[in-house]
Amino acid sequence: MQTFLQYTILGLAIGGSYFIAASGLVVTYTTSGIFNFAQGAIAMLAVFTYWQFRWGWNWPAPLALLMVLGVLAPLLGAALYQVVMKNLRGTSEVTKIIVPIGVMLGFQALATWVWNPTSSTPRQFQKFFGPNAFVHFGSIKVSWHEIIAFVIAIAIAVGIRLLFVRTRSGVAMRAVVDDPELLQLNGGRPERLAMISWAGGSFLAALAGILIQPMIGSAMSAGQLTLLVIDAFAAAMFGRLRSLPRTLAGALVIGLTTTYVIAYFPSKWTWSSSFRNSLPMIFLFIVLIVLPQDRLRGATVLRLRERFRMPSIRTAWIAGLVLMVVVFCLKVIMERTAVNTLTLALTFAIIALSLVLLTGFAGEINLAALSFGAIAVIVVYHFGTTGSGTDARTTLWGILLAAVVTALVGAVIALPALRLRGLYLALATMAFGVFVSRMVLTERNERDIFGLKFTIFTAGQLTIPKPKIGPFDFNSPDAFLFLCAGLFVIIGIGMVYLRHSGYGRRLAAMKDSPAASATLGMSVVRLKLSIFMMSAAIAGIGGVMMAAQIGTVNSDRFDILLSLSLMMITVVGGIGYISGALFAGLFLIAFVQMLDLTLKKFAVDYSSLEAIFLFFVSAVTVLPATIGITMGKNPSGAVSDIVNGLDQIKQSKSLVITLVGLEAAIWALTATDVITNWHFVILTMINLFIVPVIGGKVLLARAMRGVPKPVPPELIGIDRPFTSDDLAEMDRALDLEGVVVPSAGTVREGATGVSA
């Protein structure tokens, strides 16, 4: 009985803290329609900042609290809204998910940068009034901290409820969700309300973090804290991001069950601590299953700012060929380590292809691509290899089996969430990812499952040999490089074929309007499910290739944060493009690593400037996130800019020749060892990325001179006569090339009929 009471109180306190974090999510989602994935990261930053004030600099607790909760956290929230989130109005759900994730990864990197995790003195974070402040109720003793946590949670539940019902600003916050324009017409200021609510949401996150950190009783870790408040997601989902009482109930249930697991599971069950850690994710999953289906929405996603153009099949083949040639040329000049990096980058590009397929083609989101890779790797490790020692090889059947298993696992994960909006599938996959990290990849003990002796993640690391397919052995680094490049090209071209097929058109239709697709008799769920399974299988294959390239992988390789980074960078590259995936792999692996190495090399070479270069080394860790955050401004991604630049260049033969000529010269210099690989990469970057953009601008400026301002399309025919060039241009823009018009006469008549 005493244990029960003791743990009940702890559970209520932890659940209360979850509620505080979750209520912050509800408040910000209510006013801005953005699910703040960075909530946990804000809590984490607050914990570290509070630690710095309170114990780093020995400030008194009230002052430190005032500073963190009263000043910094609200400021951070307001600034986040003003600088980042405000720009997300009118963007797709994908962008609305990716940008907060970028913020989260950025904060994460920032905290690791400022508070070095390998610091020699462990950071102690204590409960309020110190670790020994207890109250005794009969035989049980309860720490003041726990009482405070629970009381604050209840006070906040009541307070927010009063705010939303009894104050005009609170009611206005609810009105913002209904119709921000109408609120403006009433004289309200929706932007200011949203900013205030973000300030409040950030305050709640910070409060939750400071309350919860000492209760979990482990050392302060940026990654762990960020994910810890993700547990609050489950509670927020239980309230459907709307109802505060249900959110409170959900949070308390999660808090209590997790503490009861610690209290009552026999200690010989080695998995109970992993189970405790994954419980909120399991809970989130169950909530998703029981949530009622959303109303299908058609009109609300209209007129997005993102625009993607699919290449024709011929272009895809040419691009694939070019990529293979480029890889060959690179192989000739590259050092061994560079070849390895390039191969690894290509394996990530394959994983990123799975994201392009799912998100770019179908508009659904998977935040745990690498977790599917992990499943595939486990399958291959156990069932897909032959030989041993240096003769060990991964078999084709092993890879295929892994693909099938990941597809099936994908189906199981996605099925409950597919009835719901994209955000819920994203959360379900994230839950799955965290579950895999906490439960599956920590499985290092031998289990006896129905008489089958089995260890899932042996000794914390798995060795995956290089594949041998039929007579082709891909054991040598060069052969494996070509295998990965070839695989990328084949899957990429396959996806272009898919996109041009009837199936692909149905996908595009579904992405634009699920409701309209359903009324046309398509089975939206079946379509989504099949695409999700395909995507999971590709992620699995990519994961196996990645593991084979690395050789021996540990669980860090499949970390959820890495999955999130990959997703984010793919979106940055252009989630609708095959090349967006290539960009993601190259950027995340090759470019970041190259920058890191280059800067470190400079730090050694120019030791007087060492501090500056090391500063930039840290800055590189924040770079991908920073780029992700800028997505709000350019939702179609970087590749689309480059493609647009290239489009203009294609019209100028001289520029094309300049580009190719320059690149050939750089290559020749490297091949003859005049310049190093580093120079090669840097010069190539400049040549390929910067010259087209500048060249495009110059060409455009030159073209603009003397040419009349372009007439907006709807005025063609009014301001100037309609020519056959215009028709061709419109066909191209609308992707109607090759579509057979039944009879030109009837179409024209129909058109004038509408406009009259």
Place this chain on the structure above:
Amino acid sequence: MSETNYHEDHGALADAPLIELVDVRAAYGTIEVLHGISLSVPQGSVVALLGPNGAGKSTILKVVSGLLQPTAGEVRLAGRVVNGAPADELARLGLCTIPEGRGVFPNLTVRENLWMATMAGVPLADVEEIAYARFPRLGERRKQLAGTMSGGEQQMLSMARALSVNPSVLLLDELSMGLAPLVVANLYEIVAQVSQEGVSILVSEQFARTVLGIAQYAAIVLHGTITRVGTPAELEDELSAAYLGS
């Protein structure tokens, strides 16, 4: 200002209209939909915008209300250029807009909807008093979610806002949308009364006959330009031929 005063000054005030658009152009993204609109609404009068679907009537109202910034030209309210002023500021200065088809917050109760109207400066008690006196039906349903009320009741609620915040300019977009003819006639009776009290009203409407019964002027909008302005009597023939199809 009293009613008589206004009528005596009609000639002078017609020179200084309360709403004035001068060569206004507006676009959604890169697509221009208003190609140079010039229009004025004298104080205390009702001006009707008539025209086919997609002509740009709602867009004109959006520009005046401040929701859409014009790309060229000037919007003047009471002689002051208000280009670029945010909609909420104009609303607090006495411009009341009932937008097309959705004048209420569906997930707020009737009373909360009226509460939002108080941001223009009138206290809630007064707003409620005026609203419930005019529409007793709303008084019975003050705790009901606006979204669950019938279309007519919702339109009453948005009209109640227009009546109670004491505006000097009223913009009405398609009051009749989806309503029974009798209800429409009722609503426009109220609009006529409001204009008698000196409020300047710009209204877009498909029920041309009803609105022409109370309007002093009408403008015909076609393809983003105003093709004709005149009194209802002047436009009668043209309208029945080209627009009403009778």
